[in-house]
Amino acid sequence: MLHPRRFSESISKHSLRNGYSQQTLCEVSGYPIFSLHRLGKGAARPPLRVYVSAGVHGDEPAGPLAILKLIEEDLLPHHLELVVVPLVNPTGFASGTRENQAGHDLNRDFRTPQNAESSAVKALIESEAPFDLSLSLHEDWESTGFYMYSISPDSNDRSAREILSAVERQGPLDHSPEIDGSPASGALIDRPADFDIDGRQDWPEAFLLYSKSRHAHYTLETPSSAPIEQRVAQHVAAVLRAIEIHCP
Numbered sequence: 332m333l334h335p336r337r338f339s340e341s342i343s344k345h346s347l348r349n350g351y352s353q354q355t356l357c358e359v360s361g362y363p364i365f366s367l368h369r370l371g372k373g374a375a376r377p378p379l380r381v382y383v384s385a386g387v388h389g390d391e392p393a394g395p396l397a398i399l400k401l402i403e404e405d406l407l408p409h410h411l412e413l414v415v416v417p418l419v420n421p422t423g424f425a426s427g428t429r430e431n432q433a434g435h436d437l438n439r440d441f442r443t444p445q446n447a448e449s450s451a452v453k454a455l456i457e458s459e460a461p462f463d464l465s466l467s468l469h470e471d472w473e474s475t476g477f478y479m480y481s482i483s484p485d486s487n488d489r490s491a492r493e494i495l496s497a498v499e500r501q502g503p504l505d506h507s508p509e510i511d512g513s514p515a516s517g518a519l520i521d522r523p524a525d526f527d528i529d530g531r532q533d534w535p536e537a538f539l540l541y542s543k544s545r546h547a548h549y550t551l552e553t554p555s556s557a558p559i560e561q562r563v564a565q566h567v568a569a570v571l572r573a574i575e576i577h578c579p
C-alpha cells in the first residue's frame with residue numbers, strides 16, 4: 332500500500348505532466364489535502380464540469396488508486412473542466428482506518444463540518460459548484476460486488492444501468508435486494524430527484540454536492556474483498572462511462 336506522502340508525490344508528478352494545476356486546501360498532521368484542476372480545451376461552448384473525489388474513508392484505497400491511474404495514464408477527457416480531490420482523508424489512509432486521525436467519519440460531516448478535511452472540501456465544492464456530474468469513490472467491506480448510489484434530477488435510471496454494465500465487464504456486481512439498509516435493484520440504490528437531504532444532519536459529501544445544484548451524482552462502492560486490481564478497474568470503468576454518458 333502506498334503511504335499518503337508517496338501517493339501525493341506520485342499524483343503531483345503525473346498531474347503536472349498532464350496539464351492539471353494543484354491547489355492545497357489544508358494540511359492535517361503534516362499531510363496536505365489538495366485538489367487538481369484542469370480547464371476544458373477546445374470546447375466552443377462553456378465546457379461541462381465534473382467533480383471527482385476519493386479517500387474520504389481511509390481504509391478504502393481503491394478510490395485514490397483509481398484516481399492515480401486516471402491521472403497517470405491521462406484517461407480523463409480534455410474537453411471537460413475537471414475538479415479532482417484524490418485523497419480527502421490522508422491520516423485515515425496512513426493508518427488504514429475509515430475515520431480520520433481524530434476518530435471522525437468525514438462522510439457524515441459535510442453539512443456543518445467539524446473537521447478540517449471536510450471543512451476544506453466543502454469550501455472547495457462551494458467555490459467550484461455547480462457541476463454537471465459528480466462522483467464519490469468508495470469501497471464497502473461487506474458487499475460481494477460493486478454497487479452504487481445515484482441521485483439525479485431525471486428519474487430515468489438507464490444511464491446508471493449503462494454505467495453498471497461497463498463496470499460488470501471488470502468484475503461482479505452486488506445483486507442483493509437490500510444493501511447497507513437501502514432497497515437496491517441490480518446493484519443500484521436510486522435516490523429520487525426530490526430525495527429529502529434536508530431531513531438529515533449528518534450529510535455525506537453526495538448531499539452537499541446535490542444541495543448546490545441538481546445534477547447527476549454517483550457514489551461508487553467497490554467490494555473490499557475483491558483483488559485491488561479489480562476494484563481499481565471497476566472504479567475507472569464507472570468514472571469513464573459516467574463521463575461519456577453525462578458529459579459527451
Ligand SMILES: [Zn+2]
Pocket residue numbers: 387388391469470
Ligand atoms: Zn466509504
